[in-house]
Amino acid sequence: MDVVFQVVSALNTFGISRRCEPIIGIGGGVLLDIVGFAASLYRRGIPYIRIPTTLIALVDAGIGVKTGINVGKHKNRLGTYYPPLATLLDRAFLRSLDTKHISNGLAEILKMAIVTDATLFWLLEQYGTILISSKFQDESAAPLVLYRAIHAMLAELQPNLWEQDLNRKVDFGHTFSPALEMQAVPELLHGEAVAIDMAISALLAYHRGLIDIQILDRILCLMKKLQLPLAHSLCTAEFLYEALQDTILHRDGSQRVPLPVSLGDVRFFNDITEEELATVVHTLQQLLPS
Amino acid sequence: MDVVFQVVSALNTFGISRRCEPIIGIGGGVLLDIVGFAASLYRRGIPYIRIPTTLIALVDAGIGVKTGINVGKHKNRLGTYYPPLATLLDRAFLRSLDTKHISNGLAEILKMAIVTDATLFWLLEQYGTILISSKFQDESAAPLVLYRAIHAMLAELQPNLWEQDLNRKVDFGHTFSPALEMQAVPELLHGEAVAIDMAISALLAYHRGLIDIQILDRILCLMKKLQLPLAHSLCTAEFLYEALQDTILHRDGSQRVPLPVSLGDVRFFNDITEEELATVVHTLQQLLPS
Numbered sequence: 001m002d003v004v005f006q007v008v009s010a011l012n013t014f015g016i017s018r019r020c021e022p023i024i025g026i027g028g029g030v031l032l033d034i035v036g037f038a039a040s041l042y043r044r045g046i047p048y049i050r051i052p053t054t055l056i057a058l059v060d061a062g063i064g065v066k067t068g069i070n071v072g073k074h075k076n077r078l079g080t081y082y083p084p085l086a087t088l089l090d091r092a093f094l095r096s097l098d099t100k101h102i103s104n105g106l107a108e109i110l111k112m113a114i115v116t117d118a119t120l121f122w123l124l125e126q127y128g129t130i131l132i133s134s135k136f137q138d139e140s141a142a143p144l145v146l147y148r149a150i151h152a153m154l155a156e157l158q159p160n161l162w163e164q165d166l167n168r169k170v171d172f173g174h175t176f177s178p179a180l181e182m183q184a185v186p187e188l189l190h191g192e193a194v195a196i197d198m199a200i201s202a203l204l205a206y207h208r209g210l211i212d213i214q215i216l217d218r219i220l221c222l223m224k225k226l227q228l229p230l231a232h233s234l235c236t237a238e239f240l241y242e243a244l245q246d247t248i249l250h251r252d253g254s255q256r257v258p259l260p261v262s263l264g265d266v267r268f269f270n271d272i273t274e275e276e277l278a279t280v281v282h283t284l285q286q287l288l289p290s
Numbered sequence: 291m292d293v294v295f296q297v298v299s300a301l302n303t304f305g306i307s308r309r310c311e312p313i314i315g316i317g318g319g320v321l322l323d324i325v326g327f328a329a330s331l332y333r334r335g336i337p338y339i340r341i342p343t344t345l346i347a348l349v350d351a352g353i354g355v356k357t358g359i360n361v362g363k364h365k366n367r368l369g370t371y372y373p374p375l376a377t378l379l380d381r382a383f384l385r386s387l388d389t390k391h392i393s394n395g396l397a398e399i400l401k402m403a404i405v406t407d408a409t410l411f412w413l414l415e416q417y418g419t420i421l422i423s424s425k426f427q428d429e430s431a432a433p434l435v436l437y438r439a440i441h442a443m444l445a446e447l448q449p450n451l452w453e454q455d456l457n458r459k460v461d462f463g464h465t466f467s468p469a470l471e472m473q474a475v476p477e478l479l480h481g482e483a484v485a486i487d488m489a490i491s492a493l494l495a496y497h498r499g500l501i502d503i504q505i506l507d508r509i510l511c512l513m514k515k516l517q518l519p520l521a522h523s524l525c526t527a528e529f530l531y532e533a534l535q536d537t538i539l540h541r542d543g544s545q546r547v548p549l550p551v552s553l554g555d556v557r558f559f560n561d562i563t564e565e566e567l568a569t570v571v572h573t574l575q576q577l578l579p580s
Contacts, residue, residue, distance in 0.1 A: 001291065001295075005291075008361060008367065008368065012362075012364065015539055016539070017542050017543050018539060018540055018541070018542045019456075020352075020543060021544055032365075037458055040370070041368040041369065041370065042367070042368060043367065043369070043540060044356065044358065044366075044369040044370055044453075045371070057540075066334065068334065071298060072302075072408075076333075076334075077298065077302075077332070077333065078298065078331040078332065079331065079333070080331065080334060080335075080370065080450065081334055081335070082328070085493055092444075104469055122412040127314050162335075163334070166308075185463075206534075218470055244423040249306070249307055249308060250333060251308070252308045252310055253307050253310060254308040
């Protein structure tokens with residue numbers, strides 16, 4: 001909120017008009033979230049334009065209508081639904097990113113692939129290495145991967161802009177990760193925490209017989225190929241179950257955990273137990289190199 | 291914002307669910323604005339219910355969809371449009387108010403009378419004294435006055451909920467008053483600052499030949515009957531012109547000053563000068579007892 005007030009103070013000093021002078025946010029997801037939040041509140045809303053410069057902002061935070069800030073250890077505890085006047089997407093910005101931030105964005109692309117788009121999953125398997133090394137500057141796969149990821153995301157968001165339906169496919173990887181991300185900040189980027197959550201969720205799906213070992217293996221192998229983490233020492237069964245309790249409040253009293261049932265489809269579950277999480281954590285530890 | 295964070299902290303501690311546990315704000319306009327603002331931001335919006343307990347909240351802050359907080363010397367600098375689940379209006383609460391707070395609310399009722407409802411103006415002339423002495427507990431006029439004031443307000447707000455049209459009749463009395471109120475806080479209540487603005491605006495209308503001396507006299511006499519202030523030592527022409535510059539930013543670059551053209555109607559003006567304000571300030575000083 002301190003940074004929001006810095007923006008507010010700059011707008012006061014500038015003497016910005018209420019409707020005819022849009023502000024422009026240029027940066028990553030955190031910056032766009034804060035600028036969007038400030039714009040949505042200043043005089044009950046002034047127009048703004050978003051220009052995402054990171055991969056994760058390009059495919060996730062920069063599209064859609066949500067803004068928000070963290071409060072204490074609570075991720076996005078305060079926020080608004082506030083559409084920008086326009087969002088300008090240009091992958092040329094990605095040239096300046098390091099590999100960690102490319103992988104960070106790939107986590108959200110992988111999420112969309114797992115929950116709605118098996119073709120996108122296949123594209124990541126084929127071109128993941130090139131996408132990372134070229135920083136999405138290659139013409140072979142980058143345009144198509146970005147197009148599919150963004151359009152898959154918009155197709156999920158558009159009919160449910162105000163989250164009236166809390167069974168959201170795009171919440172895959174966002175069940176345990178908010179608590180993990182806030183606890184591990186700044187070590188883990190958002191997409192990295194999401195990746196660890198996706199590994200846990202994929203294992204939950206496998207243990208429930210929703211996906212077979214081949215699909216589980218493809219998911220975990222692709223995560224490694226995309227240079228994403230699969231586990232974190234904080235993720236004990238106890239920690240994950242605690243994280244789930246906070247997510248339940250955000251999902252209005254039910255778990256609504258999206259688990260993959262194939263590549264490109266999920267179903268929602270409300271009966272995840274701490275014992276089940278303990279099994280998954282145990283399995284995950286065995287899969288990892290020591 | 292500190293108080294907003296107190297509400298947020300209480301909601302965190304309670305572990306409130308996102309959709310099925312509405313919070314209830316009970317109090318005056320400032321409290322309802324702050325609780326509404328917190329509710330609109332918490333997890334991007336949780337349901338809330340408003341119960342206004344002051345006259346001004348009953349006819350003004352408590353109806354409509356706006357929430358907000360002051361920032362520094364800027365009134366309602368941050369806010370949202372966020373409808374409550376319900377607003378419960380009960381004039382029994384007004385029994386506990388002192389006369390100053392009754393008059394404070396009467397200022398906003400008078401505003402609605404001047405801009406849209408000559409009958410309401412007449413009712414205030416006839417029953418103003420009884421309304422104050424009974425604290426709106428009399429059956430002769432209180433129910434009708436509240437009904438007309440509230441419905442006149444809703445009729446103005448409803449077609450323009452998000453203030454797409456910045457020529458708002460209900461902004462009468464709100465051109466110079468935001469700066470005055472913030473400068474004179476806590477001496478002047480909101481309705482008192484609005485009253486002073488209405489006296490200035492009525493004099494502007496008289497000097498422009500929009501209303502005759504009889505109507506000006508009825509307006510100023512009714513304000514005195516309702517025990518409202520007509521002037522304040524801060525209100526020099528220079529101060530008022532400065533206040534107008536900030537209001538122009540809020541009205542997207544134009545003055546859009548509503549001035550009465552009869553009892554029950556206003557027109558908007560964009561050409562108020564500092565010289566004109568000097569004349570009005572001078573006239574107002576002559577009208578007041580020294």
